[in-house]
Amino acid sequence: MSTAAATHDDHHDHHHAPTGLKRWLFSTNHKDIGTLYLWFSFAMFLVGGFMAMVIRAELLEPGMQFVDPEFFNQMTTVHGLVMVFGAVMPATVGLANWMIPLMIGAPDMALPRMNNWSFWILPFAFGILIFAVLMSAFGAGNPSAPNFGWTFYAPLSTKYGPASTDLFILSVHMMGISSIMGAINVVVTVFNMRAPGMTLMKMPLFVWTWLITAFLLIAVIPVLAGAVTMMLTDRHFGTSFFDAAGGGDPVLFQHVFWFFGHPEVYIMILPSFGIVSAIIPAFARKPLFGYASMVYATASIALLSFVVWAHHMFTVGMPLAGTLFFMYMTMLISVPTGVKVFNWVATMWRGSLTFELPMKWAIAFVILFTCGGLSGLMLAITPVDFQYHDTYFVVAHFHYVLVTGAIFSIFAAAYYWLPKWSGVMPSKLLGELHFWNSLISANLLFFPMHFVGLAGMPRRYADYALQFADYNFWISIGGFWFGLSQVIFLIVAIRCAMKKGEPAPAKPWEGAEGLEWEVPSPAPFHTFDTPPVIK
Amino acid sequence: MQSTLFHRAAVGLTSLMISGMTFASDWTERSNLDLRPGVTAVSQEIQDLHTTVLWIVTVIGLLVFGLIVFSMIRHRRAKNPNPATFHEHVLLEVLWTVIPFVILIAMAVPATRVLVKLDDTAESELTVKVTGYRWKWSYEYLTYEDDNDIGVSFFSNLATPPEQYNNPVLAGGLFPYGTAKDRVGQEAPEKDHNYQLEVDNKLVIPSGQKVRFLVTSDDVIHSFWVPDFGGKKDAIPGFVNETWALVPEGKEGTYYGQCAELCGKNHAFMPIAVEVVTQAEFRDWIAEEKEKAASGPDLTPFSGLDQAMEEGEQVYASACALCHGANGEGGIGLPFAGTDFATKSEYLNEHIDVLVNGRAAMPAFKAQLTPRQIAAVVTYERNAFGNDTGDLIQPADVNDHE
Ligand code: HEM
Ligand SMILES: [Cu+2]
Numbered sequence: 006m007s008t009a010a011a012t013h014d015d016h017h018d019h020h021h022a023p024t025g026l027k028r029w030l031f032s033t034n035h036k037d038i039g040t041l042y043l044w045f046s047f048a049m050f051l052v053g054g055f056m057a058m059v060i061r062a063e064l065l066e067p068g069m070q071f072v073d074p075e076f077f078n079q080m081t082t083v084h085g086l087v088m089v090f091g092a093v094m095p096a097t098v099g100l101a102n103w104m105i106p107l108m109i110g111a112p113d114m115a116l117p118r119m120n121n122w123s124f125w126i127l128p129f130a131f132g133i134l135i136f137a138v139l140m141s142a143f144g145a146g147n148p149s150a151p152n153f154g155w156t157f158y159a160p161l162s163t164k165y166g167p168a169s170t171d172l173f174i175l176s177v178h179m180m181g182i183s184s185i186m187g188a189i190n191v192v193v194t195v196f197n198m199r200a201p202g203m204t205l206m207k208m209p210l211f212v213w214t215w216l217i218t219a220f221l222l223i224a225v226i227p228v229l230a231g232a233v234t235m236m237l238t239d240r241h242f243g244t245s246f247f248d249a250a251g252g253g254d255p256v257l258f259q260h261v262f263w264f265f266g267h268p269e270v271y272i273m274i275l276p277s278f279g280i281v282s283a284i285i286p287a288f289a290r291k292p293l294f295g296y297a298s299m300v301y302a303t304a305s306i307a308l309l310s311f312v313v314w315a316h317h318m319f320t321v322g323m324p325l326a327g328t329l330f331f332m333y334m335t336m337l338i339s340v341p342t343g344v345k346v347f348n349w350v351a352t353m354w355r356g357s358l359t360f361e362l363p364m365k366w367a368i369a370f371v372i373l374f375t376c377g378g379l380s381g382l383m384l385a386i387t388p389v390d391f392q393y394h395d396t397y398f399v400v401a402h403f404h405y406v407l408v409t410g411a412i413f414s415i416f417a418a419a420y421y422w423l424p425k426w427s428g429v430m431p432s433k434l435l436g437e438l439h440f441w442n443s444l445i446s447a448n449l450l451f452f453p454m455h456f457v458g459l460a461g462m463p464r465r466y467a468d469y470a471l472q473f474a475d476y477n478f479w480i481s482i483g484g485f486w487f488g489l490s491q492v493i494f495l496i497v498a499i500r501c502a503m504k505k506g507e508p509a510p511a512k513p514w515e516g517a518e519g520l521e522w523e524v525p526s527p528a529p530f531h532t533f534d535t536p537p538v539i540k
Numbered sequence: 541m542q543s544t545l546f547h548r549a550a551v552g553l554t555s556l557m558i559s560g561m562t563f564a565s566d567w568t569e570r571s572n573l574d575l576r577p578g579v580t581a582v583s584q585e586i587q588d589l590h591t592t593v594l595w596i597v598t599v600i601g602l603l604v605f606g607l608i609v610f611s612m613i614r615h616r617r618a619k620n621p622n623p624a625t626f627h628e629h630v631l632l633e634v635l636w637t638v639i640p641f642v643i644l645i646a647m648a649v650p651a652t653r654v655l656v657k658l659d660d661t662a663e664s665e666l667t668v669k670v671t672g673y674r675w676k677w678s679y680e681y682l683t684y685e686d687d688n689d690i691g692v693s694f695f696s697n698l699a700t701p702p703e704q705y706n707n708p709v710l711a712g713g714l715f716p717y718g719t720a721k722d723r724v725g726q727e728a729p730e731k732d733h734n735y736q737l738e739v740d741n742k743l744v745i746p747s748g749q750k751v752r753f754l755v756t757s758d759d760v761i762h763s764f765w766v767p768d769f770g771g772k773k774d775a776i777p778g779f780v781n782e783t784w785a786l787v788p789e790g791k792e793g794t795y796y797g798q799c800a801e802l803c804g805k806n807h808a809f810m811p812i813a814v815e816v817v818t819q820a821e822f823r824d825w826i827a828e829e830k831e832k833a834a835s836g837p838d839l840t841p842f843s844g845l846d847q848a849m850e851e852g853e854q855v856y857a858s859a860c861a862l863c864h865g866a867n868g869e870g871g872i873g874l875p876f877a878g879t880d881f882a883t884k885s886e887y888l889n890e891h892i893d894v895l896v897n898g899r900a901a902m903p904a905f906k907a908q909l910t911p912r913q914i915a916a917v918v919t920y921e922r923n924a925f926g927n928d929t930g931d932l933i934q935p936a937d938v939n940d941h942e
Contacts, residue, residue, distance in 0.1 A: 067705075067736070068704070068706075068731070069705050069706055069708065070707055070708060070709045071708070071709065071710060073805075073871075074805050074806060074807075074809070075805045075871075075872070078802070078805065078807070152804070153802065154802045158760075158761055158801075160760050160761075160777060161760040161802065161803065165759065165804065248778075249776075249778020249779060250777075250778060254778075254779070255776055255777060255778070256776060256779070289615075290617075290623040291623040291624060291625065291627070292625070292627040294626075294627050294628065294629075295628055295633060296627070298628075298633055320771070320774050320800075321776065322773065322774060322776070322779070322781035322782070325655065325656065325659045328655060329652060332648070332655070333648060336644045336647070337644070340637060340640050340644070343640050344636065344637060347604075347636045350604060350607050350608055350611065351629070351632070352627075353608065353611045353615065354607075354611050354615065354624075355611075355615055355620065355623065355624035355626075356611075356615050356620070356624065357616075357617045357621055357623040358611070358612060358615050358616045358620075359616070359617050360616075368612070371608065372604075372605055375605075379597035379600065379601050380597070382593070382597055383590070383593050383594065383597060386589060386590075386593050386647060386651045387651060388586050388651055388654040388655050388771070389575075389586055389590045389593065389651075391586070391658070391770065391772060392575055392583075392590070392767065392771055392772075393575075394772060395763060395772070395800040395801060396800070456574075459573065459574050460573065460576075461576065461798075463765070463798050463799070463800045463808075465802045465807060465808075466807065466808040467807070468705055468736060468808045468809070469808065470734075470735055470737050470796075470798075471731060471735050471736075
């Protein structure tokens with residue numbers, strides 16, 4: 006692939022780009038909005054991380070030392086919500102904003118004003134949620150913040166929910182609107198704005214995975230909106246969707262939630278698959294193995310993700326036939342997931358590998374995500390899940406796929422594309438420190454969770470029996486260490502934003518492929534005003 | 541599965557892995573690494589299945605990671621400056637789709653078999669209704685052998701005293717929640733061996749007989765889980781779930797478990813303890829309990845304020861302290877220390893009424909506590925935490941209360 010149209014319009018920049026607050030508030034530029042999303046998600050990552058520190062401090066030793074069990078539940082709940090909806094999802098949307106137009110040779114996203122709106126809803130949505138926490142933390146006697154887990158099962162969140170549940174409902178609706186608009190934008194951009202010659206099967210895999218993610222979002226976010234709306238009417242308008250006393254069913258809530266929730270976990274991981282599929286070939290200096298099968302595997306994961314939701318609910322007392330169906334489907338979904346991993350390994354095979362920072366994160370992703378996938382396979386075996394369910398084993402599983410999976414891949418993406426975004430190379434020394442500290446501490450943090458889980462420690466416990474004490478101590482140490490390590494990335498990012506560092510060439514990675522490397526670094530404000538020619 | 545080569549290999553490898561590591565036989569032993577085999581046939585089958593699957597994923601994992609590490613070493617640029625250019629291989633791609641599929645089927649077969657077995661709750665000899673409450677369990681014995689009218693039921697509360705877990709190091713500031721503020725910074729008393737697991741009234745069941753549990757909830761969703769019995773079952777308000785356990789003879793003893801579904805503030809504070817006794821012991825026990833239940837409530841008056849206070853203190857610690865604070869300072873529930881409600885005589889009748897019949901978030905304790913316990917705890921609340929009304933409430937006063 007190559008382009009004839011280098012950006013000849015650099016000179017427009019100065020009178021086109023507004024400056025100061027207005028530039029960011031009213032921006033319709035995909036790069037600025039991408040930057041906003043990325044900074045926002047990193048800020049949320051730190052906020053959610055701080056809550057995790059509170060959780061781990063409390064669990065350092067048996068006994069209640071720092072917070073009340075009630076506040077502990079608020080921390081686990083808001084930590085989960087902030088990380089899922091505030092850190093991982095907006096980060097991938099930020100990457101989509103920055104990279105999709107550059108990758109398909111489009112001048113911008115298809116719906117730039119909507120793009121602005123979908124970002125600017127988010128700070129308000131999370132402002133509301135965090136306001137509830139601050140209110141609860143700083144005012145004795147104030148109502149609790151949401152305290153029912155990120156899965157907010159009824160009736161704990163309906164009849165028994167604190168007053169702030171209504172703030173939570175509003176906040177989730179806003180996040181949902183933002184996600185849907187972001188998703189529509191991606192779909193429209195990919196279908197309408199590709200440069201001539203950029204056929205679907207020539208698109209970089211990142212664009213493919215995001216396209217499929219966008220369809221998943223459009224399909225399931227309305228289901229989430231439905232769930233919180235039913236909660237709202239149950240709470241205030243006399244309905245009984247989830248209340249057996251009025252003819253409803255609390256288990257219905259779980260079906261609705263997980264019909265959203267399972268595809269949601271793939272919404273968080275599919276873009277990561279795309280990122281890693283860009284980085285590994287670049288540093289193996291060898292084309293991606295099985296491009297077409299990657300596309301099909303992604304599509305089949307997305308389709309299967311709609312028929313596995315009840316694997317989160319094996320213990321609610323489903324009929325045998327239902328249980329078997331969901332067990333078989335869940336086992337099946339590990340086949341396309343495995344295909345992806347094999348493809349990455351085959352891409353590395355007989356390549357000419359170098360291990361710059363993005364590659365380090367990407368390889369760590371492949372290995373550790375696979376660990377999470379394998380524990381997922383164990384969880385799929387229903388009779389054993391009766392033991393694993395709602396223990397730290399599940400917590401270990403989803404942190405392997407989400408932290409050492411999704412978040413590691415986002416770091417990989419950041420180190421890979423920061424030169425393009427900022428025009429300077431991220432500090433190698435700080436980057437290495439960040440990587441090694443994160444890698445070791447994340448495993449110290451999450452691996453022993455498998456053991457305490459198997460030993461029988463239930464999740465969402467503010468205090469625990471003495472046999473779990475040793476592991477919890479080390480888990481907490483790993484937690485503080487991992488938390489602190491992320492401060493290093495903050496410095497890396499700030500240095501890049503301040504243009505401190507070696508200037509980056511247009512294509513800083515020798516083996517990298519794709520249109521984004523054909524424009525200068527930093528990418529000018531407007532790119533591809535004239536579509537590039539794809540050979 | 542028991543006899544397959546694979547299974548034997550798996551068990552062999554596991555024992556190799558854990559040799560040199562002493563395996564805890566008791567749930568309360570520390571630092572247990574692996575899923576416990578438990579005491580029932582089902583829990584053991586689950587453990588076998590777990591071991592098999594664990595080995596399968598370990599082997600797959602090591603294979604994949606081995607290839608990656610090999611490639612990182614052998615195919616690094618210094619060694620392999622000219623990359624290959626292949627990017628597909630049909631046979632390979634078919635193989636790594638089909639082989640995992642076959643492995644999955646091999647796992648699905650035994651999993652299905654155990655699942656079918658677990659589903660069979662028929663032909664039980666004892667039926668116990670288990671109800672989850674925020675934050676305690678109640679056990680109601682429904683039928684035993686031919687007896688359909690047992691009428692024995694009781695509540696089971698955490699027995700670990702709050703001093704053992706309320707050890708705040710801070711009060712105020714960012715986390716104003718420190719419970720038991722007067723304990724801030726004080727040395728924590730030593731924790732019991734069964735810290736957070738011990739209960740006041742254990743669920744008693746016989747060995748060698750199939751026990752069916754009907755699991756439900758009075759408020760939010762809880763989950764009834766005794767790991768050694770294999771698997772958990774959610775307690776859902778308005779619905780009844782079934783599960784069962786058969787503890788073989790010779791395995792009598794106490795088995796512990798905990799609530800496994802987030803149910804609010806004290807989710808971590810509602811353990812389960814099951815005492816498995818021989819059938820002969822169980823018959824004696826149930827006969828005794830039936831007799832107690834039949835003789836009606838004990839209305840013997842307290843000999844004096846001291847006796848009532850002493851009994852009331854115990855009831856308060858197990859039933860009230862979680863919400864109202866160990867020192868009557870309040871929390872989810874109202875405070876008592878120095879409040880009008882707990883000190884002015886015009887509120888006395890209301891005080892008894894709220895305990896008996898409940899009000900808003902405060903549950904009715906009529907079914908959970910005896911009149912004697914209610915009388916003792918009302919007396920206690922009105923004469924402890926610096927209150928000293930001198931009110932002495934007798935069991936009969938409570939029993940007469942509508
Ligand atoms: C091989 C593929 C996977 C399989 C077979 C699998 C299977 C499962 C199963 C059966 C559970 C329920 C466990 C329980 O609650 O008892 C579960 C939980 C979970 N999984 Fe996976 N999983 C896979 C991959 C993933 C991926 C890729 C993600 C996200 C990136 C993910 C995220 C989660 C989360 C967040 C939960 C827990 C949700 C909660 O209860 O809070 N999983 N998984
Ligand atoms: Cu799932």
